[in-house]
Amino acid sequence: MTSQDNASAPKPAAKDPWDLPDVSGLVVGVLGGTGDQGRGLAYRLARAGQKVIIGSRAAERAETAAAELGLGIEGAENAECARRSDVVIVAVPWDGHAKTLEALRSELAGKLVVDCVNPLGFDKKGAYALKPAEGSAAEQAAALLPESRVTAAFHHLSAVLLQDESIEEIDTDVMVLGEDRADTDLVQALAGRIPGMRGVFSGRLRNAHQVESLVANLISVNRRYKAHAGLRVTDV
Amino acid sequence: MTSQDNASAPKPAAKDPWDLPDVSGLVVGVLGGTGDQGRGLAYRLARAGQKVIIGSRAAERAETAAAELGLGIEGAENAECARRSDVVIVAVPWDGHAKTLEALRSELAGKLVVDCVNPLGFDKKGAYALKPAEGSAAEQAAALLPESRVTAAFHHLSAVLLQDESIEEIDTDVMVLGEDRADTDLVQALAGRIPGMRGVFSGRLRNAHQVESLVANLISVNRRYKAHAGLRVTDV
Numbered sequence: 001m002t003s004q005d006n007a008s009a010p011k012p013a014a015k016d017p018w019d020l021p022d023v024s025g026l027v028v029g030v031l032g033g034t035g036d037q038g039r040g041l042a043y044r045l046a047r048a049g050q051k052v053i054i055g056s057r058a059a060e061r062a063e064t065a066a067a068e069l070g071l072g073i074e075g076a077e078n079a080e081c082a083r084r085s086d087v088v089i090v091a092v093p094w095d096g097h098a099k100t101l102e103a104l105r106s107e108l109a110g111k112l113v114v115d116c117v118n119p120l121g122f123d124k125k126g127a128y129a130l131k132p133a134e135g136s137a138a139e140q141a142a143a144l145l146p147e148s149r150v151t152a153a154f155h156h157l158s159a160v161l162l163q164d165e166s167i168e169e170i171d172t173d174v175m176v177l178g179e180d181r182a183d184t185d186l187v188q189a190l191a192g193r194i195p196g197m198r199g200v201f202s203g204r205l206r207n208a209h210q211v212e213s214l215v216a217n218l219i220s221v222n223r224r225y226k227a228h229a230g231l232r233v234t235d236v
Numbered sequence: 237m238t239s240q241d242n243a244s245a246p247k248p249a250a251k252d253p254w255d256l257p258d259v260s261g262l263v264v265g266v267l268g269g270t271g272d273q274g275r276g277l278a279y280r281l282a283r284a285g286q287k288v289i290i291g292s293r294a295a296e297r298a299e300t301a302a303a304e305l306g307l308g309i310e311g312a313e314n315a316e317c318a319r320r321s322d323v324v325i326v327a328v329p330w331d332g333h334a335k336t337l338e339a340l341r342s343e344l345a346g347k348l349v350v351d352c353v354n355p356l357g358f359d360k361k362g363a364y365a366l367k368p369a370e371g372s373a374a375e376q377a378a379a380l381l382p383e384s385r386v387t388a389a390f391h392h393l394s395a396v397l398l399q400d401e402s403i404e405e406i407d408t409d410v411m412v413l414g415e416d417r418a419d420t421d422l423v424q425a426l427a428g429r430i431p432g433m434r435g436v437f438s439g440r441l442r443n444a445h446q447v448e449s450l451v452a453n454l455i456s457v458n459r460r461y462k463a464h465a466g467l468r469v470t471d472v
Binding site: 209 | 253364367407411436450453456457463465467470
């Protein structure tokens with residue numbers, strides 16, 4: 001859809017939902033990049049050719065993880081990671097989520113933030129959903145980062161599969177949520193760089209809670225079937 | 237796993253999760269069977285060879301719907317539908333959910349109840365999750381039906397695809413939730429009777445809310461991609 005279409009037609013034809021931007025030149029930061037999920041995402045994105053910076057509270061730990069992963073990945077303290085990145089994936093543990101983001105408000109201003117945190121509790125019956133006061137981790141991020149563009153994605157990935165170098169393709173769709181189409185398109189494009197993975201627009205942030213907490217169900221699936229479950233959206 | 241295994245070994249080998257019971261002889265009732273979702277499920281189950289009774293508040297409406305669907309489907313008032321069925325699928329609208337189940341407590345005693353209701357609200361921005369006081373529609377059913385065996389399943393199906401006679405296979409997994417393995421196995425087996433469909437155990441009822449409300453996300457997917465989206469669980 002060109003701007004001309006917009007000007008000439010009262011109701012322009014719907015944009016092709018698979019017409020996604022080129023994101024190959026963007027720098028991706030991963031806060032919490034020394035944890036399993038963050039490491040796995042950093043590895044897959046770098047392997048796909050993306051420039052990746054791992055962030056951690058301690059620069060040294062980030063640098064160690066980056067050196068282990070190779071692929072041109074760099075490590076930095078969280079604030080520097082945020083400053084140097086165009087897109088910042090938030091992969092910190094839920095209990096450090098609010099504090100980490102609050103401290104990075106100015107560094108994350110103007111950035112595209114991708115929250116992939118799953119607020120879960122665990123007891124002897126397994127995992128269960130925690131409901132943040134803001135509705136979801138992503139909505140908490142949006143509340144804490146008013147000058148950032150906040151999206152949610154990358155929830156349903158197996159950190160084990162992401163980190164397994166012998167696996168070529170990650171056979172999973174990534175549900176991408178957000179308020180602004182340009183932002184969700186960009187995150188979808190980023191997901192699509194990883195072989196086998198596909199970013200599928202899946203609604204606004206107010207519907208992020210169920211996407212985040214569905215990880216509790218995937219944990220039950222994994223236990224029953226001894227699997228590393230993910231999701232595919234059918235008919236799309 | 238036989239009872240002998242239980243007696244002889246302190247930790248018996250895990251039962252094959254795909255070793256599911258034969259459910260071909262069970263009578264399946266569908267409360268709310270005149271609505272789109274209920275009709276679609278009744279049609280698919282009957283087409284797969286299951287004996288199906290559609291329930292409605294008005295016997296006549298149920299009989300009309302049953303006659304339209306054919307395949308030996310019968311129609312009855314809700315109470316008779318529940319009494320005559322072994323397995324009762326609850327496919328009523330959310331706003332009639334509690335009242336319908338309360339009125340059928342005695343008829344549903346001892347029955348296997350399968351709740352497939354999605355508590356959603358709608359406004360100009362689309363669909364959003366409603367959070368029942370009990371946690372989920374399924375947990376509300378369990379609270380209202382203390383003498384029934386309550387499970388949750390069949391949330392992510394497209395009523396359009398279910399009802400389209402030209403479609404042979406329903407390319408979707410069915411997440412099945414419940415407290416008792418014998419019950420969830422039975423529901424999985426029922427889902428598996430429909431070609432293309434597969435029942436996947438996906439946790440306890442306390443994790444039903446996110447499965448129910450994920451339908452809000454699928455509605456966003458459908459709008460963006462002009463699709464009838466469903467879900468597949470990968471690596472299972």
